[in-house]
Amino acid sequence: MPVSLRCFLIGLLLVLSSAGTVGADPRRDFAGQYHPARRIGAETRREGDSLRVYVHFPDGSVLQRGNPLRIATWATYEAKRPVWRDTVRHVARRVRQVKSAAWVEFCLPAAALQAGQVLSLNCAPAEEAETGEAAWLAITKERLGRTFLLTDSLGDPLLRRYVRLGEPFLVDSYGPELPLTAKRYAASFTAALPPMATAGAQPVPRTIAVRDSLYFRAGQAMRIRQPGLYALRVAGAAAAYGLLVVDQDFPEFNTATALIQPLIYLTTSAERQKLLDAPAPKRAVDQFWLDVAGANQTIARQLIRTYYGRVAAANQLFTAHKAGWMTDRGMLYIALGAPEVVYRTATEERWIYRDTKGGRGTYTFRPKPSTFAPEHYELVRRPEYEMLWYAAVEQWRKGLTAQSGR
Template structure:
């Protein structure tokens, strides 16, 4: 990928005084990170003494409203003032259009950011630039060191941890293309357990057995035909990157088995077995929802759109080592919808839902990163969630759940 953009000089960043900017007045709400049509996606690549940042805006028009692209680095997610901030120059020249979306790239000096700090970027008015709707990126040692980026076949940033079976992609490495290994792992992951299950998630193998390995060079177009979990390692780099290979329609679900699997949150095992063993499983799934809706076809279609729409959104947001709907955050997102408020720290996320029997309920997720899922969070399960969970499931079973955005 061409690297024609100049990096922001470190000296300029250090001269921009944080004292000239007001404090962030309220606790920052990150709900916008869980609205796929609003979320600004971000990825990076290390290039010598610079860190190149890629931003993808689902609504590309926000880059053409006359606002500068504002960049800041913070001590943590709760910080009231940034350590430094600046604006990216010549924004119009940096915009790459992709239908109604657009992406931009720019550099900051690698010495200007440290592991544990958080970078934000937004093309919004100054009084809105530091909200949770901006792009937010936690800076890790691995991210600061990684000299490559996953892109699609055209060289545009992939910005996701999955590719579809047969989809062409490449590893765009800064500098010479290096030998690369893709290890395919034999691993099966299960859906998240309910939030009141004090047993937590079932234990996984500490070391996954590799089924096979592929060898190629970075910069070479690659397709992976076998679904599953892969680890991509570029020669000379310390850490591999995890990649999930999915079916062709992902994040949407289309086959009978794909439609039945997420019903684990609403049904018994006997009900799911009956759906799978039906003469026409897809028709049986439709009949399940029609029965839930009391025979009302319009309501049944709305329930299907809402439930599987949430499943697809969870796949977009949370997929890493397994499909997003199977993760702890994906489970709540699917059954309860997008959270109404999200607070973040370096190690936790707190999702707040209002309008429950308790008035307001908070679910806490703790950051538990791994090679395959650096943004993985696990729910802190509590017995007191049992009544709330069954009440939500009952709403679905009675056909009473309606779509809501979380805001």
């Protein structure tokens, strides 16, 4: 074979080989964390020299497929290799079924964990266990030191930073049942501003005035009947625990006022005031969506289901010092839907949308943790988002979001 032809064929093979990898991205995709129905939840409590870990699988059947429960610690979210990995022994004995879901709990030696690391947990084949679909927990100093967790009336970890008015819950503390103080703070927060705004939403104040205090004992059933932002502190604990007390329908909205508030992302203040001032505000909200849908009731119903379904999901995912729909991540989640791709590092989280019908682009969030919101992120706002944002709003205002399935 002539040398020139051989070189041509080798070059062609190299081009084809590289073409096969175009678009492949070795980074871990965390988009699965933003689908509440399939998100694996996890919580911890410090117990002496151990860290007890509670893992919730929304689909309990995954624990019956013969795969071990795999755990690993990582230096960062983007690390290629873990610091260490292991499997949980005798998983079948640790499983507790709750309808179609399941809980697993086990202990890890606290000495094996360091603040700043990340813990992953999943019951899947080895090649899938360390993807973004696993449960991921940031190992913080607060987590390593916290000797209590919030549970529901049945003793299951809440896995959320909110409780409903009058909902019974417990602060399950390791060791003796110590005194517990719940302080209510005078806090009022606004919804996130659009992504092209020059400043973000109202930040969490460094100091907030205390309105009143409630006193309990850890292990005692609690019911809080006044909505607001609370800080729970067990006697002797190094840090308080932020908790939002919300309406009984939360994370869903059913009252007229509650349904109108999240429309801030699609409407003007005059439009929302007109809805609030209507003789029958709830009927006015239905008429708003019917007008958007061009009097097509089927599309109007789909728009309502999609929009308020996203509001409820944002509340589940992002609620901390304020309702999830009001946060920066909640704003984008409602307007654009769940992100298609999510990349994480210790210093940022990037949401990627590839839809060509509006809102496409990459949005960067930076962590802004506080006592009340340890996993709070704020959007890095940019002027170039303006056209993308208004294109997405236009899709809603023309009733096209329901038809596109986004």
